[in-house]
Amino acid sequence: MTATTTTPSSAAGALASIHGDTGTALRFITCGSVDDGKSTLIGRLLVDSKTVLQDQLAGVQRGGETDLALLTDGLSAEREQGITIDVAYRYFSTARRKFIIGDAPGHEQYTRNMVTAASSADAAVVLVDATKLEWAAEVEDGEVVRRELLPQTRRHTLLCHLLRVQSIVFAVNKLDAIADAGLAFERISAALSSFAEAAGVQVAATVPISALKGWNVASRHADWCGYEGPSLIELLEDLPVTQQDESVPFAFPVQWVEKFSGSADTSKGRRVFWGRVASGHVEPGQRVAVLPGNQVATVAQVLSHTRQHKTVHAGHSAGIVLDRELDVSRGDWLLAPEAFEPVREITATIAWLDDEPLVAGRVYWALQGHRWVKAKVARIIDRVNITTLDSEPVDRLEPNAIGDVVLSLQQPLAVLPFVQSRALGSLVLVDTASHRTSAAVLVQPAPSKA
Structure with a gap:
């Protein structure tokens, strides 16, 4: 830029x-x-x-x-x-x-x-x-x-x-x-x-x-x-406030499942999936796909945080009721059908925050929304020299370094480049043993296949 x-x-x-x-x-x-x-x-x-x-x-x-x-x-x-x-x-x-x-x-x-x-x-x-x-x-x-x-x-x-x-x-x-x-x-x-x-x-x-x-x-x-x-x-x-990802297709990380409340005027006995709309908006009649599983359903009702029936936009909390029962739990995503292509390998810029250096081959927990998957550091591409701003080939990232890496995911995630969506383009790496936050991960555009 x-x-x-x-x-x-x-x-x-x-x-x-x-x-x-x-x-x-x-x-x-x-x-x-x-x-x-x-x-x-x-x-x-x-x-x-x-x-x-x-x-x-x-x-x-x-x-x-x-x-x-x-x-x-x-x-x-x-x-x-x-x-x-x-x-x-x-x-x-x-x-x-x-x-x-x-x-x-x-x-x-x-x-x-x-x-x-x-x-x-x-x-x-x-x-x-x-x-x-x-x-x-x-x-x-x-x-x-x-x-x-x-x-x-x-x-x-x-x-x-x-x-x-x-x-x-x-x-x-x-x-x-x-x-x-x-x-x-x-x-x-x-x-x-x-x-x-x-x-x-x-x-x-x-x-x-x-x-x-x-x-x-x-x-x-x-x-x-x-x-x-x-x-x-x-x-x-x-100064302006940051605009929400309204132009990006609908994406919703499920944070909490309210089980069969029995309230006829809200969920009609079906489960309510609560969370914050990451991108786009959600309204009754909208088709959504579940990740993982890729099952498709129709949104029957949308509740605001005050349980009012209304359309909810990105950045706001919502409760979503589907027209049929599907296997959906905390950590799953509801997505606009066919709008995303889940991937198992991503290229990303990371800010390395752990006290120990990052080396290729290490496995971490990756957190996107409320979903945890294992992520292996397949390759370290380079590091930004803070003084010269040049990219330097390296085989490790020292504490507080900024660099590009390739991550291999154990399960596919729906991601977008961070420049396009803050919510879908960011992850956190967590050490599997110490549970310390190890890195902030910013997804880069996929390399050209040409």
Whole structure:
């Protein structure tokens, strides 16, 4: 995908005009490297939006000053070590919009937690600590200085891009601690733009901020860093939410089977299959096929989460009653007939999250929806070099690496490329012995048979 960039002042408005609904709550995460100020930024957002009570503020006083990061770092280990370990979700609202924030950890060993948060996010604010980067020198020993970003800045941006986070915003933080903040922002912005272009990442905006002092966070800090665009909150207020997979054929993972409730006005004595519509929509009279088994039936009734009879669209929970009894249980899928071709081998990009390296031949549990199947790593194709963005042939993937692999499945699954469907194009690999989450799997288009 070719990267395109927009000016900060026009980015959010352009996105909103294209994608529409800004009345819906925006789910976004803060991510980036260690100590870039992610927790402090969220604390600032909560304080400036008047979401924090006075007794909560009193509880995070340290040496007479407010430690904003403690408003999100709730685990005792986080407070003791001064780091974020797990994803902390917080809620706040402005006059224009509601927000759900996920504070993702920056440490490499907790990358799996960051991936979990990003997988359901509409937007990501990638923080960049200006004090950690070599931005001052323009020419050194007669050569133009190549400005390197921190590895976690690159890794988190790439993961957000791979996980189809719709809007990515770079927030250059701690510029208040730099004498020539304008020059620093100009050069760091150029480095971020160069990286995004090379990686094919579309960036909504790059904003200079001070999370500690609140500059350009909730309100604009005029005549600072040569930036004349909106504040971070103003940008977030105009970002679009992720659209559901309405254009993809109907697919429904069965989560729970309600057995013969006996309620004549709902199921008429038949079982109700509950779950969340992954793609398309479901309505009475619609034909569906069961995977596995490929038996076909007609939808007799559709219930909403409040047991009202109605058509249910992607992203919403539904109870489905079929016109006849079929062998359907938790983990099965109801699909549009003949719309999918289940496969037993997939090529995928994975984010390797386990502490042990991935090697070919290993067998894992693969989870799609609520269905578990055994998956063998048939081949490791390559790995993305985080620094150069080149693909390198390898025979293993180290912890936190991103690469392409071929998986052989014990039983067929109905999948689509992740670029086409988040729900049908994503799986999770789980270690069969330790039961740890080992990888996030993003299905790639099938290779051409020509």
